[in-house]
């Protein structure tokens with residue numbers, strides 16, 4: 697599977713999710729799915745699915761929420777996962793449970809010509825913050841919804857409210873320069889942290905009844921495998937891993953020790969739970 701043709705302004709994201717970044721996510725699929733399960737549970741609860749519904753899982757990645765939504769709309773329902781990442785979709789296809797009413801396709805949600813009025817619900821776990829032109833993307837997605845239709849997605853709140861990211865990143869910053877600042881409206885994990893911005897985007901795209909519920913989730917960065925696994929996880933994906941990319945092994949080794957030290961106070965048995973702050977966003981078409 698090759699990278700898809702996407703909107704020209706999404707080129708960087710398409711390159712990232714089809715390159716080493718997307719490959720690391722695909723390789724870590726089993727652990728990511730366990731770690732982010734509390735987020736999936738909240739999303740599925742707030743999405744209020746009914747058997748028989750048709751759902752579009754936007755930025756579905758390796759498919760874990762696609763499968764969970766498929767269980768929630770059984771019998772008779774169907775879930776389509778769309779993503780720009782060939783490696784993550786290939787992983788999703790590999791791990792699809794036999795007979796699950798799901799399909800996956802590789803496309804840029806910003807411009808893909810979805811059949812209009814074909815879904816009851818647009819859903820996403822952390823898959824909608826990477827659009828270069830979110831009004832264009834959500835306008836396109838809005839067209840794909842039936843009337844009445846619903847939107848339910850989860851995005852991160854501010855970085856400073858997310859020890860899940862910041863504990864390891866601050867440890868790494870003892871050893872390497874800070875990464876260039878990212879603008880609050882630039883695509884990335886925190887692009888939808890502002891309630892005002894998300895509301896503005898969704899209204900401009902045609903959504904109504906927009907609600908944003910702040911939630912805290914404890915995310916076990918060790919996925920039950922102890923402190924070493926937690927440290928390795930921080931070195932593989934997320935901002936600490938990005939800050940360390942291309943630094944020499946001795947710097948990585950020193951930063952690894954600092955990450956271990958920073959995580960140690962959070963250890964509970966074989967788990968290392970860190971708080972994550974998210975918005976659960978719901979709206980109507």
Ligand SMILES: C[S@@+](CC[C@H](N)C(=O)[O-])C[C@H]1O[C@@H](n2cnc3c(N)ncnc32)[C@H](O)[C@@H]1O
Pocket residue numbers: 706709713728732754755756757758759760761778779780781784803804805806820821822823824826827
């Ligand atoms: C942080 S990952 C989340 C993956 C998955 N939803 C999960 O919770 O495990 C973000 C996902 O959004 C996808 N993505 C980013 N921009 C996209 C776009 N324009 N169209 C479709 N998918 C996109 C990425 O390829 C990636 O799989």
